[in-house]
Amino acid sequence: MRKSTGNKENKKDTSAEASPKRKTPESLVKAIAKKIKTEKSLAKQLGDITPAQVKRIEEAFPVPRLLTVGVTDFHIRKKTLNVDSPSFTPATLPVPGKTTISSQAASAAPFTPRGLTSGTATPNTQPEPQAPAFNPAQIREFTPQAYEPAESVPQTDGTASDHHLSYDPFQMSAVAQAVPTTTQYNPYLEDTSNISNNAAAWIQSQTAFIAPGQPLQYHLYAPIGPHREDLLAYQRHAHDFFMPEALREELQKKAEATFQVMPNSQLPTLDNYHTLVALDTSHRKSAAVFSYPSWVYKATSIKNGHMYTLRRLEGYRLTNERAIRSVKDWRRVNCGGVVSVIDAFTTRAFGDSSLIFVTNYHPLSKTLVEHHFTSTNRYGNRVSQAVPEPVLWSYVVQIASAIKAVHAASLAVRCMDPSKVILTDKGRIRLNACAVLDVVKFDAQRPLAELQQEDFIHFGKLILSIATNNLAVMTSPTLLGFVDQLSRTYTAEFRDTVVWLLTPAQTPGIKTVGELLSGISTHVVDVFDNSLHANDTLYSELNREVENGRIARLLMKLGTINERPEYEGNPQWSEQDGRYVIKMFRDFLFHQVDAEGKPVIDMGHIISCLNKVDAGSQEKITLTARDDQNIFVVSYNEIKKQVNAAWAELQKPSMRR
Numbered sequence: 001m002r003k004s005t006g007n008k009e010n011k012k013d014t015s016a017e018a019s020p021k022r023k024t025p026e027s028l029v030k031a032i033a034k035k036i037k038t039e040k041s042l043a044k045q046l047g048d049i050t051p052a053q054v055k056r057i058e059e060a061f062p063v064p065r066l067l068t069v070g071v072t073d074f075h076i077r078k079k080t081l082n083v084d085s086p087s088f089t090p091a092t093l094p095v096p097g098k099t100t101i102s103s104q105a106a107s108a109a110p111f112t113p114r115g116l117t118s119g120t121a122t123p124n125t126q127p128e129p130q131a132p133a134f135n136p137a138q139i140r141e142f143t144p145q146a147y148e149p150a151e152s153v154p155q156t157d158g159t160a161s162d163h164h165l166s167y168d169p170f171q172m173s174a175v176a177q178a179v180p181t182t183t184q185y186n187p188y189l190e191d192t193s194n195i196s197n198n199a200a201a202w203i204q205s206q207t208a209f210i211a212p213g214q215p216l217q218y219h220l221y222a223p224i225g226p227h228r229e230d231l232l233a234y235q236r237h238a239h240d241f242f243m244p245e246a247l248r249e250e251l252q253k254k255a256e257a258t259f260q261v262m263p264n265s266q267l268p269t270l271d272n273y274h275t276l277v278a279l280d281t282s283h284r285k286s287a288a289v290f291s292y293p294s295w296v297y298k299a300t301s302i303k304n305g306h307m308y309t310l311r312r313l314e315g316y317r318l319t320n321e322r323a324i325r326s327v328k329d330w331r332r333v334n335c336g337g338v339v340s341v342i343d344a345f346t347t348r349a350f351g352d353s354s355l356i357f358v359t360n361y362h363p364l365s366k367t368l369v370e371h372h373f374t375s376t377n378r379y380g381n382r383v384s385q386a387v388p389e390p391v392l393w394s395y396v397v398q399i400a401s402a403i404k405a406v407h408a409a410s411l412a413v414r415c416m417d418p419s420k421v422i423l424t425d426k427g428r429i430r431l432n433a434c435a436v437l438d439v440v441k442f443d444a445q446r447p448l449a450e451l452q453q454e455d456f457i458h459f460g461k462l463i464l465s466i467a468t469n470n471l472a473v474m475t476s477p478t479l480l481g482f483v484d485q486l487s488r489t490y491t492a493e494f495r496d497t498v499v500w501l502l503t504p505a506q507t508p509g510i511k512t513v514g515e516l517l518s519g520i521s522t523h524v525v526d527v528f529d530n531s532l533h534a535n536d537t538l539y540s541e542l543n544r545e546v547e548n549g550r551i552a553r554l555l556m557k558l559g560t561i562n563e564r565p566e567y568e569g570n571p572q573w574s575e576q577d578g579r580y581v582i583k584m585f586r587d588f589l590f591h592q593v594d595a596e597g598k599p600v601i602d603m604g605h606i607i608s609c610l611n612k613v614d615a616g617s618q619e620k621i622t623l624t625a626r627d628d629q630n631i632f633v634v635s636y637n638e639i640k641k642q643v644n645a646a647w648a649e650l651q652k653p654s655m656r657r
């Protein structure tokens, strides 16, 4: 705001300065030159003005200063002509002492400048051809054209004039040239008074664009879509500045779940984990998957305070030390589709011999059974609603990617039950409880290749059970009937993929994940694209939150300063000196009232003011004391300085100690 005012003032100054010279012969000559330049496009030839022509001009307009300064000065000073200049009407030109144009002027040769070559015109001894008479009355009204930046012209003091710089403002090299090299330009410097006048002028003059290296306008927000169409360009909703409610709620619920504790919990504290919270949603435990009933807890690590998931296999007795060491191999698997395995140990803390697997904790996750099989049929079995095919393809691609990572680490998933695949986000699944069967079934010592081939069959059964809404698929000896059901709801391609997964490899051949992925490549691309969209959405949400940290920091400073009961034994500290302005700013920020004295609750006002203070904007505001006895007109930048000064004062070590 202030900048624009400053510009107006500058413009005003320039025209005011030019005003007394408008009616002088100098102005007249400049007007003629400008006209000739613009109308005949002969700027390039300005330097070729011959002494004879100079003489004729001198005769027509006997102004000694103009001719002694020379053509260079003449060219520089043409900028004083602007849109405010009066039209050129020589007949009525009221020049003091020279109210009419001399008869010499009427008979002078036409003025045909020929390009600017040097600061002074060199005499030309060549005889001039006879030229037609110069008749100023024939010159049409002077209409200034748009200002075109000319080449840099040397000033009389030898320095280049900034006004004529022709550079691309968006190139750093150009900016570097424009800023004086003697003073290092610091865009984050609050006080620019120590920058040389030239540099300060340069900074202030750059209002039309933001070139690299200039101070950032921190109080401005980049309008990132999608946009509301029913708002005007400058209008914003308060919630435009914050993340959507649904996302905020989800994140807060996850945080709440992470910190949830069970008062009066009977669960024990383990050597390295405390504050156990049961995650199981039912008391019924089957040993179908691991051959042991398993319980899942959230726990806090004593070592680092992070939350982990503990899976306890009840009643497990470790007979072979090597069995539990096999878990180490799972730490190498770093894949977004697999819940990371951290550790495994045995404990008697639960009153039995238990095997504990430590994995990463994903708050509020659900198993695929909990997510899809939400209702029970008349036989009491869980059934699901029909799952859309794109969702199933997404599962296929995610699990294929997880299997690829596991197989690449020379391991096999082994456990791919719908109750052991968790949904950690919308459409985002992870293979859970990996490594458990490696320990529990260690003694069987089955070859890795065989286990990896078996993974494809487990994979096929998992997808088939979700697609057919039937968990019996996992244990049924015959799958043909279930596969036939697929044709009713899903495409042939989906059915063929499931059949491929369920069909054992023909001896001696083997199936690979690469083979599967190339077969379903179009769906891999679809899932990848969806993932990119989700990423973009989150990135744009993140962008909104960037500014919030700055606002919170400023609010913390204001809260620390305002209403401070005393400082260094001075109970008036928070109301003295610059703190008084901060106090009034607090009222301006939060305690605005309307004409009837009712509170004006406008979060946009609060956010905008805080951002302007944080950015140190030069915009000025009027602060009124509560008793209406004092009124201050201060800029946001001055408030910022006061806040920082008070904050620094509070931070310095006590003088009394």
Ligand SMILES: Nc1ncnc2c1ncn2[C@@H]1O[C@H](COP(=O)(O)OP(=O)(O)OP(=O)(O)O)[C@@H](O)[C@H]1O
Pocket (backbone or CB within 6 Å): 279, 280, 281, 282, 284, 285, 286, 289, 294, 295, 296, 309, 339, 359, 360, 361, 362, 363, 364, 365, 366, 367, 369, 370, 419, 420, 422, 432
């Ligand atoms: N790593 C994890 N992070 C967060 N929650 C998890 C994690 N692993 C499992 N859970 C949650 O713990 C609960 C119990 O998981 P579990 O694997 O025991 O499933 P289940 O349905 O109880 O299976 P089962 O009947 O075989 O015990 C589920 O709600 C699951 O979402």
